[in-house]
Amino acid sequence: MATSTPRLKRISRPALKFSMLVVDQMAEDYPNSTFVGIDIADMYPKTGDLPPNVRFLKANILEGLPFEDGKFDYVFQRFLIFDLSPGDWKVAIKELARLVKPGYVGS
Numbered sequence: 001m002a003t004s005t006p007r008l009k010r011i012s013r014p015a016l017k018f019s020m021l022v023v024d025q026m027a028e029d030y031p032n033s034t035f036v037g038i039d040i041a042d043m044y045p046k047t048g049d050l051p052p053n054v055r056f057l058k059a060n061i062l063e064g065l066p067f068e069d070g071k072f073d074y075v076f077q078r079f080l081i082f083d084l085s086p087g088d089w090k091v092a093i094k095e096l097a098r099l100v101k102p103g104y105v106g107s
């Protein structure tokens with residue numbers, strides 16, 4: 001089924017493009033949901049380049065993310081394995097679990 005959600009534009013780096021395509025596809029598949037991407041680096045397109053239901057935020061998961069408990073229905077992370085120490089993982093998983101609504105999904 002087609003939606004009117006615009007695709008992302010002007011993405012150049014291959015790794016970033018792959019990452020963005022995941023969010024872009026989810027935003028298109030679920031146009032009534034809002035998606036928030038987090039990265040410690042300020043590396044993502046700004047609002048004007050994004051579908052209306054996507055935004056990105058520069059934040060460090062180890063310092064806590066600026067959302068109240070249970071804010072999200074679904075929390076997803078990948079590839080942080082290359083950046084976090086075993087001790088960091090305890091902090092990161094706890095933070096991700098804090099953000100997902102009780103009974104909802106994290107992967």
Ligand SMILES: C[S@@+](CC[C@H](N)C(=O)[O-])C[C@H]1O[C@@H](n2cnc3c(N)ncnc32)[C@H](O)[C@@H]1O
Pocket residue numbers: 015018019038039040041059060061062078079080082083084
């Ligand atoms: C391998 S890249 C994955 C990029 C993209 N999220 C994806 O799924 O393809 C790992 C990303 O984690 C980010 N990162 C590392 N430590 C972080 C932290 N403490 N908090 C938030 N992001 C972090 C890095 O800046 C990097 O962009």
